[in-house]
Structure formats: C-alpha cells, structure tokens
Amino acid sequence: MNRRMRLNQIKEYIADKKRVKVAELSERFNVSNISIRQDLSILENEGFLVRSHGGAVLVERAAVSADTRPADNPALAFRLEKLRSIAEVAANYINTDAWIFISTGLTGQEIAKKIMDRKLNVVTSGLNIAILLAKSENTVMIPGGIVFKRQNDHTVAGDWYLRALSELSIAQVFLSISGVSLETGFSVENPGEFLYMEKLKEISREIIVVFDSTKINERAFMSVADLTYADTVITNKELPDAYRVYFREHGIKLLTD
Numbered sequence: 001m002n003r004r005m006r007l008n009q010i011k012e013y014i015a016d017k018k019r020v021k022v023a024e025l026s027e028r029f030n031v032s033n034i035s036i037r038q039d040l041s042i043l044e045n046e047g048f049l050v051r052s053h054g055g056a057v058l059v060e061r062a063a064v065s066a067d068t069r070p071a072d073n074p075a076l077a078f079r080l081e082k083l084r085s086i087a088e089v090a091a092n093y094i095n096t097d098a099w100i101f102i103s104t105g106l107t108g109q110e111i112a113k114k115i116m117d118r119k120l121n122v123v124t125s126g127l128n129i130a131i132l133l134a135k136s137e138n139t140v141m142i143p144g145g146i147v148f149k150r151q152n153d154h155t156v157a158g159d160w161y162l163r164a165l166s167e168l169s170i171a172q173v174f175l176s177i178s179g180v181s182l183e184t185g186f187s188v189e190n191p192g193e194f195l196y197m198e199k200l201k202e203i204s205r206e207i208i209v210v211f212d213s214t215k216i217n218e219r220a221f222m223s224v225a226d227l228t229y230a231d232t233v234i235t236n237k238e239l240p241d242a243y244r245v246y247f248r249e250h251g252i253k254l255l256t257d
Contacts, residue, residue: 003039006031009238010039011078012214014049014058021055048078080110082212082236085257087111090174090210090234093255098171099123099141101200104155107176107210123170125161125196127154143168157192162199170204177211178220182246185227187220194224201229208232216240228252 001009006029013028014020025036040056043049049056083106091114094100102108104126112129115122116136123141124130133140145161147154175197179187186209188194201207207229213236227233227246232253239256247254 001029007039007042011043011048012238014043014056015078016214016218018058019055024055079212079214080106082214083107083110086210086212086234086236087114089255089257090208091115093208093232093234094118094120094172096171097121099168101170101173101175101204102126102129103173103175104129104150104153105176107212108174109153111174111210123168125155125157127156157196162195165196165199165203168203170200172206172208173200173204174208174210175200177209177215179218180209180211180215180227180243181217181219182227182242184219184223186225186229187218187223189221191222194222197224197229206231208234210234212236213238216243 009029010025013025022033022036022040025039026033029036040049040051044051044056049058087107087110090111094115097120099121101123102111104124108124108126108129109132112122112124112132115138116133119137119139121139121141122129122133123143124133125142127142127147130140130142142156143161143164145156145164146158148157177186178189181187186197188197209230209232211233216235216239228250230252232255233247234255235257237256239254244254246252
C-alpha cells in the first residue's frame with residue numbers, strides 16, 4: 001500500500017473514531033510508529049487533525065449539517081468527497097422511467113443533486129431532498145406520515161407512512177445505511193427503520209444499498225438485515241476483498257466509483 005492510499009484510509013478511520021493512538025494505527029496498517037507519526041504530521045498540516053501525546057484528535061470545528069461548510073470541517077469534506085463519488089455512480093445507474101425511491105440523509109441528498117437536470121419520478125422520505133428536487137423538472141412524491149427532525153434533516157415516518165408505502169410500486173430503491181459488516185449485516189441508528197426497510201423490500205423490484213467507505217466494518221445501534229437484503233451495492237473502490245467475494249458468491253451486483 002502506498003502512502004497516499006494509507007493516508008486516505010487513516011482519514012476514514014479517524015473520521016469515525018475521532019481520537020486515535022499511534023500504536024493503534026501502526027498495528028492496524030502494519031507499518032512502523034515512525035511512519036504513522038509522519039502520516040499524522042502530513043494530515044495535521046492539511047488541517048484534518050491535531051496531534052496529541054501518543055496519537056491524534058480529529059479536527060471538528062463545525063457540526064455536520066446541511067449548513068456546514070466543508071472547508072470548516074475536514075472530516076465532513078473528506079466524507080462528502082466519498083459520497084459525491086458514489087452518488088454519481090448511483091445517478092448513472094438509474095435506468096427506469098418508473099418511480100424510484102431515495103432515502104433521507106446526506107447520501108440521498110447527494111444523489112438528488114446528481115439528477116437535478118433529469119425528468120424522473122421520485123418518492124422520498126426526506127423533506128430536504130423533496131425541496132431540492134422540487135426546483136427541478138423531476139416529479140416528487142412524499143407519502144403521508146409524521147415529520148420527525150433528525151440530526152441534520154427532517155424525515156417522514158410512522159404507521160401512516162408505512163401504509164402509504166404499501167400502496168406504491170417502486171422500480172429502484174436507493175437506500176443509505178449506517179453500518180455494514182460481514183458479521184452483523186446492515187445496521188441503522190433508529191429502530192423504526194427496520195419496518196421501513198421491510199416495507200421497501202416488499203414494494204420494490206430492486207434494492208440498491210448505497211454507502212461510503214466510512215460505513216464499512218461498522219455496526220450502528222441495531223442490525224436490521226443480512227447483506228443479502230441488497231440486490232445491488234454501490235460503494236467506494238476501497239471495499240475490502242472479503243466483501244467483494246461475499247457479494248459475488250451471493251449474486252449481489254457490486255458497483256464502485
């Protein structure tokens with residue numbers, strides 16, 4: 001592994017862990033402590049982290065939200081770079097004039113930005129996504145339900161929402177996820193997403209799970225489905241080989257940036 005590749009992987013690791021030790025990184029990436037200290041020095045000069053005694057701390061000068069400027073938050077800028085890359089792949093994979101579904105969150109928002117110049121039929125649970133797409137020539141539908149405020153956006157959910165989904169037929173679902181693991185499958189932060197994901201599986205012809213590389217080998221609050229839940233996976237090219245083998249053996253289509 002060359003240095004630039006290692007630096008990118010260290011960025012992903014620190015963006016998730018917030019605080020790391022030199023020895024921890026040395027063991028994880030199988031290089032000397034000296035090499036890791038040099039890597040951390042480079043990342044500190046880029047404004048991504050601040051070195052501390054025996055390790056480093058992620059620079060977080062602003063919360064991750066729709067109003068956050070990436071320049072103010074290197075971790076956000078790094079993740080957005082990953083998201084925009086896979087969002088481009090997702091947008092290019094849309095192959096239908098029928099209805100598609102885009103889930104709420106940063107990933108869904110980046111996909112929405114990539115289809116602003118198209119004329120698609122879009123169902124979404126994200127109010128921010130609906131407002132964005134309403135400025136384009138896309139047709140947008142939000143099934144009825146209760147509006148909930150999340151950390152960075154607003155989403156529609158609840159029993160009414162599930163009932164409304166039951167009446168629909170969706171060609172392609174583009175679903176973001178909080179964690180991906182070979183051991184625990186797909187996981188989410190909100191337990192309510194379990195029923196929501198079940199319903200989407202019932203009403204759709206293809207489930208496309210879209211996640212950036214910071215979600216790989218992570219487990220969120222609740223495991224909700226095996227990886228075989230997905231018909232197609234879209235992620236960054238840094239995906240470990242073990243996942244590539246799993247997806248191939250289970251007939252899951254894999255697309256990377």
